[in-house]
Amino acid sequence: MFPFSIFKSVSSFMLYADASKPWQLSFQDPATPTMEGIVRFHHDLMFLLILIVVFVGYMMFRCIHHYNEEKHPVAVQVVHGSVIEVVWTIIPAVILMAIAVPSFALLYSADELIDPALTLKVVGHQWYWSYEFSDYANEDGETVAFDS
Secondary structure (H helix, E strand, O other): OOOOHHHHHHHHHHHHOOOOOOOOOOOOOOOOHHHHHHHHHHHHHHHHHHHHHHHHHHHHHHHHHHOOOOOOOOOOOOOOOHHHHHHHHHHHHHHHHHHHHHHHHHHHHHOOOOOOOOOEEEEEOOOOEEEEEEEEEOOOOOEEEEEO
């Protein structure tokens, strides 16, 4: 009789294995520090975007509420203010710079190239695979290659 406890432990391991799931909305668990930075940057950016959406929604609600023709039939004379125009131009620029600094750092860390110990070229044909090790060449300059 084969012990079923092995299947139970393997199946419980497979439940916690990091693989995509149907209808998954979040990232998989990061395996590298760069991916950890990407996930952290995503979460920070989503927090900032939610704050901006809530603020803009609140301002739109206030505009619709206070500039309703039924509540206020007489229009109020509004003088254009150059201060508010400068403020609503500078604040988005500052927000974009605050987003750009960590994204550039993340971009440069993702661009880091590590010299590989082995280079393997794999070509898939219709019925077989071809492998080529370009790091190992003989005296004639031919590389190690084979089909399987």
